Amino acid sequence: MNLITVTNLSMRYESRTIFSDLSFRVLEGDYLCVVGDNGSGKTTLIKGLLGLKQPLAGKIELTIDRNEIGYLPQKTAVQSDFPANVREVVASGVLNRLGLRPFLRAEERTTVQKNLQRLRINELQTQSFRALSGGQQQKVLLARALCAADRLLILDEPVTGLDPQAAAEFYRLVKELNQSGIAILMVSHDIRSAVRYANHILHLGQDSAYFDTTEHYRNSKYYQQSLGV
Amino acid sequence: MIEELFSFSFFQRAMLAGLLIALCAALLGVNLVLKRYSMLGDGLSHVGFGTLAVSAAAGIAPMAVAVPVVILAAFLLLRLQSSGRMKGDAAIALTSSSALAIGLIAASLSHGGNIDLHSYLFGSILAITKSDLWICVGLSIIVLALYTLSYHRIFAITFDDTFARATGLRAEVYNLLLALLTAVTVVVGMRMMGALLISSLLIFPCLTAMQVCKSYRGVVLCSAGVSICAFALGLVASFWWDTPAGATVVLANLSGFLLFYLAGHLRAQK
Numbered sequence: 291m292n293l294i295t296v297t298n299l300s301m302r303y304e305s306r307t308i309f310s311d312l313s314f315r316v317l318e319g320d321y322l323c324v325v326g327d328n329g330s331g332k333t334t335l336i337k338g339l340l341g342l343k344q345p346l347a348g349k350i351e352l353t354i355d356r357n358e359i360g361y362l363p364q365k366t367a368v369q370s371d372f373p374a375n376v377r378e379v380v381a382s383g384v385l386n387r388l389g390l391r392p393f394l395r396a397e398e399r400t401t402v403q404k405n406l407q408r409l410r411i412n413e414l415q416t417q418s419f420r421a422l423s424g425g426q427q428q429k430v431l432l433a434r435a436l437c438a439a440d441r442l443l444i445l446d447e448p449v450t451g452l453d454p455q456a457a458a459e460f461y462r463l464v465k466e467l468n469q470s471g472i473a474i475l476m477v478s479h480d481i482r483s484a485v486r487y488a489n490h491i492l493h494l495g496q497d498s499a500y501f502d503t504t505e506h507y508r509n510s511k512y513y514q515q516s517l518g519v
Numbered sequence: 520m521i522e523e524l525f526s527f528s529f530f531q532r533a534m535l536a537g538l539l540i541a542l543c544a545a546l547l548g549v550n551l552v553l554k555r556y557s558m559l560g561d562g563l564s565h566v567g568f569g570t571l572a573v574s575a576a577a578g579i580a581p582m583a584v585a586v587p588v589v590i591l592a593a594f595l596l597l598r599l600q601s602s603g604r605m606k607g608d609a610a611i612a613l614t615s616s617s618a619l620a621i622g623l624i625a626a627s628l629s630h631g632g633n634i635d636l637h638s639y640l641f642g643s644i645l646a647i648t649k650s651d652l653w654i655c656v657g658l659s660i661i662v663l664a665l666y667t668l669s670y671h672r673i674f675a676i677t678f679d680d681t682f683a684r685a686t687g688l689r690a691e692v693y694n695l696l697l698a699l700l701t702a703v704t705v706v707v708g709m710r711m712m713g714a715l716l717i718s719s720l721l722i723f724p725c726l727t728a729m730q731v732c733k734s735y736r737g738v739v740l741c742s743a744g745v746s747i748c749a750f751a752l753g754l755v756a757s758f759w760w761d762t763p764a765g766a767t768v769v770l771a772n773l774s775g776f777l778l779f780y781l782a783g784h785l786r787a788q789k
Binding site for chain 2: 340342361366373379382383386392393435
């Protein structure tokens with residue numbers, strides 16, 4: 291089943307059109323990596339999928355509710371010295387289930403605990419978020435995204451700034467989640483890891499885009515060129 | 520001596536109104552500081568001063584004009600910050616000095632006749648009338664109620680605006696709510712603390728609490744407590760030493776900050 295179908299999509303960043311006529315889809319249980327140079331519109335595309343930015347032309351069709359998408363955005367400067375413990379950060383992921391209620395119920399607290407355990411960070415829950423290592427922080431934000439949704443995760447450059455070991459562990463964790471049935475859409479700079487883990491690749495180039503299975507992508511000029519540089 | 524102080528009705532009013540403002544300012548300040556809007560309160564108080572001076576010179580009731588103007592200024596400054604056409608700190612600096620200049624010129628054109636510049640700039644404990652006290656009580660009930668009910672959502676938009684909006688939270692609404700409450704707190708509080716000193720009530724308590732607290736809830740509760748204690752001590756001390764109330768409260772906050780800074784430092788070394 292298609293979770294997301296994008297047809298002939300064009301979007302702009304500030305006043306510049308960054309991609310046009312883009313078509314791809316995300317299937318249930320898929321692992322799609324979006325690769326491409328800086329400024330090719332990867333983050334803008336994600337904002338479009340999440341409904342944070344309006345498309346210029348084309349269609350984005352979701353067969354799941356926006357509330358069923360978990361999102362791990364790029365880190366912000368605010369978070370580097372924000373006083374919050376791990377449990378508080380993860381708990382902010384269940385807010386979309388509250389409706390008009392102001393506070394969390396027992397079942398939402400259980401969701402928080404379940405996802406802390408799922409990512410094996412439950413022993414960190416009273417620790418300060420800002421004092422954690424980069425890899426641990428990303429796991430906490432992944433747990434928060436899982437609280438918000440459990441059918442599709444959208445990750446925006448989640449391993450940027452992590453050391454190789456932490457990045458490898460993060461990729462393993464995401465693969466595990468994917469094998470348990472969650473579809474993954476990951477924006478990445480790291481093309482080698484993308485072709486290693488993903489089953490579909492969307493490559494945003496300067497004036498054209500490529501979307502196909504990872505196998506076909508390996509033989510395409512897009513992959514050859516980006517490794518050659 | 521202290522018992523004697525509390526027998527004065529103007530002192531009781533000032534203490535009660537000040538404690539309520541200190542409490543509201545401490546809660547709202549946590550989000551301003553964490554969202555890097557620390558200077559917003561400063562900008563708003565200058566706008567408040569300019570408006571008070573102009574309306575007093577024109578002979579209009581100052582509060583009735585100041586509250587809507589400062590709320591408008593808060594919306595505009597936040598809008599500028601998010602639109603990215605001008606850096607937020609530059610916009611605030613520009614607004615602050617322009618509003619201060621306009622206020623000073625208005626005051627000088629009216630030959631200082633009915634404007635007490637000194638009390639607008641540095642605050643006056645005698646400025647708190649019975650109706651001001653009721654405004655403070657009403658304001659703090661509203662701030663406390665809205666803050667408690669939106670506690671989790673305010674945390675979410677402060678920690679990560681993009682994530683909050685992606686999960687369907689209407690972040691703009693909560694940002695505007697925070698700006699509105701901050702604007703009202705600044706206008707009401709500047710009568711006592713003065714336009715130049717009111718922003719310290721917003722930012723000091725949070726910075727103090729952040730020296731020792733690890734969780735967001737801890738910072739919120741601790742800054743509320745610190746703010747209340749610093750205000751009470753500062754006000755009593757200002758009578759004791761016969762010093763300006765606003766400035767003494769700021770020094771009490773500074774002492775609290777240094778104490779907590781030291782405590783945080785010692786704990787980190789252990």
